[in-house]
Amino acid sequence: MADKPEVLDSEAVKKRSVAGVIALTSRTLFLQILTVVATFLLTVYLTPSEFGVFFVVSAVVNFLVYFSDIGLAAALIQKKGEVSDKDLTTTFTIQQLLVVTLVGGSLAASSLVANFYNLTEGGLALLRALIVAFFLSSLKTIPSVILERRLQFNKLVIPQIIENIAFYGTAVYLAWQGKGVDSFTVAVLLRGVVGLVAMYAIQPWAPRFSVSKDSARHLLSFGVPFQANSFLALVKDDLLTAYVGKILPLTEVGFIGWAQRWALMPLRFFSDSIIKVTFPAYSRLQHDKEKLKVAVEKSVFAVATVVFPSIVGLVAIAPTLVRTIPRYEKWQPALITLALFGVNALWASLSTTLTNTLNATGHIKKSLQLMIMWTALTWILTPLFILRIGFNGVALASAVVATTSIVTVYLVKRIVPIDVLPQITAPAFATAIMGMSVYALSPIAVESFAKLFLLVGGAGILYGILMWVLTGWRLKQEFRIIREALRKP
Numbered sequence: 001m002a003d004k005p006e007v008l009d010s011e012a013v014k015k016r017s018v019a020g021v022i023a024l025t026s027r028t029l030f031l032q033i034l035t036v037v038a039t040f041l042l043t044v045y046l047t048p049s050e051f052g053v054f055f056v057v058s059a060v061v062n063f064l065v066y067f068s069d070i071g072l073a074a075a076l077i078q079k080k081g082e083v084s085d086k087d088l089t090t091t092f093t094i095q096q097l098l099v100v101t102l103v104g105g106s107l108a109a110s111s112l113v114a115n116f117y118n119l120t121e122g123g124l125a126l127l128r129a130l131i132v133a134f135f136l137s138s139l140k141t142i143p144s145v146i147l148e149r150r151l152q153f154n155k156l157v158i159p160q161i162i163e164n165i166a167f168y169g170t171a172v173y174l175a176w177q178g179k180g181v182d183s184f185t186v187a188v189l190l191r192g193v194v195g196l197v198a199m200y201a202i203q204p205w206a207p208r209f210s211v212s213k214d215s216a217r218h219l220l221s222f223g224v225p226f227q228a229n230s231f232l233a234l235v236k237d238d239l240l241t242a243y244v245g246k247i248l249p250l251t252e253v254g255f256i257g258w259a260q261r262w263a264l265m266p267l268r269f270f271s272d273s274i275i276k277v278t279f280p281a282y283s284r285l286q287h288d289k290e291k292l293k294v295a296v297e298k299s300v301f302a303v304a305t306v307v308f309p310s311i312v313g314l315v316a317i318a319p320t321l322v323r324t325i326p327r328y329e330k331w332q333p334a335l336i337t338l339a340l341f342g343v344n345a346l347w348a349s350l351s352t353t354l355t356n357t358l359n360a361t362g363h364i365k366k367s368l369q370l371m372i373m374w375t376a377l378t379w380i381l382t383p384l385f386i387l388r389i390g391f392n393g394v395a396l397a398s399a400v401v402a403t404t405s406i407v408t409v410y411l412v413k414r415i416v417p418i419d420v421l422p423q424i425t426a427p428a429f430a431t432a433i434m435g436m437s438v439y440a441l442s443p444i445a446v447e448s449f450a451k452l453f454l455l456v457g458g459a460g461i462l463y464g465i466l467m468w469v470l471t472g473w474r475l476k477q478e479f480r481i482i483r484e485a486l487r488k489p
Contacts, residue, residue, distance in 0.1 A: 032269045038168035045175040048254030055257030056245035059238040075219040076145045086212040093209045099138040122181040129185045133192035143203035163195030225364040232371040252391040255334035263341035266310030282360030304427040307349040312435040315342040320442040340395035344402040351405035377401045430466035
């Protein structure tokens with residue numbers, strides 16, 4: 001079934017976008033809490049080296065994802081006009097040809113990869129399970145694209161909830177049973193199966209094979225630069241992780257993985273919902289620069305308001321958590337890395353929204369130029385910093401490179417006349433006051449969990465009061481828009 005024509009004016013896009021953010025945020029709230037709790041439990045039950053194995057192997061398998069559809073799915077979402085049945089079947093056919101080739105080659109080479117990283121039999125089984133799960137995930141692409149183009153995120157999130165509950169529930173239970181790396185192996189296979197079944201139950205689509213040259217040519221004109229951008233992100237992040245996993249002990253890689261996962265948790269918890277909606281929404285608004293300007297500024301303000309305090313608060317309270325939680329002292333060496341990855345996450349919360357703007361308006365080559373710069377700087381600085389300060393150099397390089405995201409603001413302003421500074425000033429000021437307060441008072445929270453919870457709750461209240469004093473008028477306006485979006489279809 002093709003993506004039937006549906007005319008969405010600016011008002012409809014706004015309502016569906018707001019409703020989409022609310023749906024993604026509210027429906028995944030339980031899931032995000034589950035993720036935080038599960039990640040914590042996994043880092044309790046697993047050793048740093050076991051966590052490091054999963055971190056490295058996942059990065060290796062992520063290589064496959066970036067070669068799986070050469071940007072065709074993104075091209076379908078960004079396309080201005082109607083998406084035809086030929087577009088869908090052409091994308092599916094090309095993608096599956098690529099995926100089957102990659103899966104076959106990867107399974108054949110899996111033993112060589114395991115030997116290269118000195119993985120145990122459990123690590124090899126995990127690698128193969130992730131490759132199979134990658135194939136299952138590729139089958140969900142077309143139903144996902146259809147839902148995203150229609151901005152039906154309330155449906156799109158359901159399979160994500162189901163598969164993540166299956167993954168984390170299984171992984172934590174097996175880790176508790178002492179299964180080590182095998183906990184991840186079983187969990188990723190179960191996630192792949194239940195996620196695929198759930199997606200086709202929510203959005204049926206009959207897989208079929210055919211290729212239209214005209215459709216392929218049009219989609220590839222956007223898809224190839226988009227995928228080149230994604231490939232460079234792969235080289236910058238996942239290939240770097242693979243490199244680090246080879247030159248550093250797995251225990252230190254585990255420290256890096258622990259710190260990165262927690263530093264990025266606020267992005268996953270809050271801004272992913274906003275970012276997930278912005279690409280298709282901005283694509284629908286690309287013809288109206290004034291309304292696109294308003295949408296981008298609202299997104300930047302929303303992301304800064306929730307992500308800034310989350311990251312800073314987490315970094316400020318982390319030393320107390322490590323000293324207070326039983327069996328968590330083992331992560332003490334990773335605290336500096338956590339703080340440095342936090343700097344990276346702060347910049348990423350803004351740059352991701354802005355690069356989405358470039359992509360949605362068709363300026364994919366500008367995003368590509370940015371990624372070339374970030375990739376080159378990352379690969380130049382990371383080895384140098386590792387030589388000077390050890391494993392903390394990975395996070396230091398990421399923090400330094402992240403500051404160049406200011407260039408993204410300049411590039412977007414040349415296309416859409418956005419004003420970023422007013423959107424982030426109040427959240428940044430309120431976050432700074434809150435962060436200093438938490439850091440100053442955190443020593444007294446070591447005495448008990450009750451005091452720790454009081455400190456966290458008090459920090460949230462302090463931030464809320466400061467934001468209300470500084471931007472109460474704007475918050476009232478945004479809440480009114482949310483109510484209207486929920487009230488009207």
